[in-house]
Amino acid sequence: VGTWSQRRDLDEEFRLFATAQRPGLYRVALVLTADPGVAEDLVQTALMRTHARWPRLREQDPGGYARRVIANANVDRWRRSRGRERLTAQVPEAHSVDLASGVAERDAVLRALRSLSAQERRVVALRFLDDFSEADTARALGIPLGTVKSVTHRAIAKLRENRHLDGATEANP
Amino acid sequence: MTDEPDLKQSRALLHEFDLGPLAPLDLDAVIRRGRRRRRNRAAGPWVAGAAAVAILAGAGVATGHLGRSTTPSSVPSVSPTPTPAPPTAAGLLAAATTATMTATGVHVTADLGGGAILDVVVTQTSAQGTLARGGKTSAYVAVGDAVYIKGDALGGSVVQDSQIAAARGRWFLMTAYAPLNDFRNLRALAASFTPNAAPAPGMGEMRDIDGSTAVALVQTNVNTIFVALAAPHLPALLYDNAGAGWAFSGWNATAPIAPVAPDPADVYDPSKG
Numbered sequence: 350v351g352t353w354s355q356r357r358d359l360d361e362e363f364r365l366f367a368t369a370q371r372p373g374l375y376r377v378a379l380v381l382t383a384d385p386g387v388a389e390d391l392v393q394t395a396l397m398r399t400h401a402r403w404p405r406l407r408e409q410d411p412g413g414y415a416r417r418v419i420a421n422a423n424v425d426r427w428r429r430s431r432g433r434e435r436l437t438a439q440v441p442e443a444h445s446v447d448l449a450s451g452v453a454e455r456d457a458v459l460r461a462l463r464s465l466s467a468q469e470r471r472v473v474a475l476r477f478l479d480d481f482s483e484a485d486t487a488r489a490l491g492i493p494l495g496t497v498k499s500v501t502h503r504a505i506a507k508l509r510e511n512r513h514l515d516g517a518t519e520a521n522p
Numbered sequence: 523m524t525d526e527p528d529l530k531q532s533r534a535l536l537h538e539f540d541l542g543p544l545a546p547l548d549l550d551a552v553i554r555r556g557r558r559r560r561r562n563r564a565a566g567p568w569v570a571g572a573a574a575v576a577i578l579a580g581a582g583v584a585t586g587h588l589g590r591s592t593t594p595s596s597v598p599s600v601s602p603t604p605t606p607a608p609p610t611a612a613g614l615l616a617a618a619t620t621a622t623m624t625a626t627g628v629h630v631t632a633d634l635g636g637g638a639i640l641d642v643v644v645t646q647t648s649a650q651g652t653l654a655r656g657g658k659t660s661a662y663v664a665v666g667d668a669v670y671i672k673g674d675a676l677g678g679s680v681v682q683d684s685q686i687a688a689a690r691g692r693w694f695l696m697t698a699y700a701p702l703n704d705f706r707n708l709r710a711l712a713a714s715f716t717p718n719a720a721p722a723p724g725m726g727e728m729r730d731i732d733g734s735t736a737v738a739l740v741q742t743n744v745n746t747i748f749v750a751l752a753a754p755h756l757p758a759l760l761y762d763n764a765g766a767g768w769a770f771s772g773w774n775a776t777a778p779i780a781p782v783a784p785d786p787a788d789v790y791d792p793s794k795g
Binding site for chain 1: 528529531532533535536537539540541542544545547549552553555556557559560563609614725726727728735737751752753
């Protein structure tokens with residue numbers, strides 16, 4: 350792609366993009382997976398694929414593309430592991446609880462997210478992190494509008510009723 | 523159904539919960555893998571073509587061709603190139619400052635506070651435009667280190683009514699009024715990005731500004747400057763500590779200006795009277 354200096358400039362741009370966007374992408378991936386390790390892998394995959402298309406994407410919406418890669422890669426991952434992931438009545442206890450407020454809050458949020466189904470997490474990510482409308486969420490996920498409404502309602506009820514999250518939000522208003 | 527406060531609370535929680543420390547990201551590895559993926563995608567049709575030819579030639583040969591074609595080693599290797607260090611906010615701010623000082627001109631629209639809006643073209647040695655406030659507009663000229671305005675846009679605040687009367691329509695020498703000094707020339711403009719005792723900048727959000735992607739450089743409690751993602755990282759927007767904004771446009775493409783300093787006889791210095 351072009352001369353070495355052109356490629357170097359493109360790479361520098363991409364480094365800027367990746368450095369600035371990584372926390373936001375990680376947040377999306379974390380909400381989708383509730384698993385920090387998997388979320389990191391999804392972000393790296395998204396950045397790698399974004400870099401592969403950077404010469405064309407750089408003047409479009411590279412952040413949006415990276416988010417779509419995360420969402421699609423997570424669906425692929427979920428399909429591959431379907432049958433191995435099971436919802437449980439009881440949210441698993443954390444191995445250790447750090448009393449530092451940020452860690453406690455993160456722990457509570459992750460446990461609350463783990464209580465959601467994969468579909469509920471996808472809807473929550475689009476509705477709350479990407480600020481999609483219900484109609485846009487339905488289009489993006491290819492599900493009926495009514496399903497988006499009911500899934501959103503159910504997910505929020507789960508988040509609200511999660512005792513771990515209640516404790517965290519009370520501790521960190 | 524779900525009520526609005528729950529939606530807001532959930533949205534705020536998911537947007538703001540502490541992500542914790544992020545593991546170091548090996549951007550060099552990401553870029554290497556991205557390049558490899560790009561090359562493999564580009565090589566796709568060649569691979570298919572080679573396979574078709576090989577199938578015609580014979581199954582044994584086909585296997586060999588296809589196998590070699592899909593291995594990275596069959597793709598012309600990229601010669602090792604020095605890898606630039608990851609960009610830092612401080613590095614970007616320095617680049618933006620240098621780019622500003624070496625530009626030929628820029629159009630700036632700046633909120634100076636108190637309802638005063640400055641609309642100027644700033645070049646290497648001068649500036650020219652208008653200063654508007656409360657429905658009044660004054661001409662603005664900067665030549666060398668001196669700043670002049672003509673009109674009563676700053677009347678009742680920076681300039682007293684009695685001084686306006688005393689000026690009798692002459693230019694006001696405004697060099698003692700600090701907010702205008704940042705717009706004398708590009709060097710002064712660049713210097714205003716990093717005032718004394720400004721903290722080290724941090725990288726903030728990215729935003730599309732006038733069709734280009736810009737990244738925020740945050741100097742806590744001082745200002746936030748959005749600079750272009752693409753080199754040479756020219757500033758696009760600046761918010762000061764009070765939230766007032768300066769918008770930059772037309773870098774190196776502004777209409778030429780050639781302001782002339784007013785005749786001393788046509789200048790009134792309010793700081794002396």
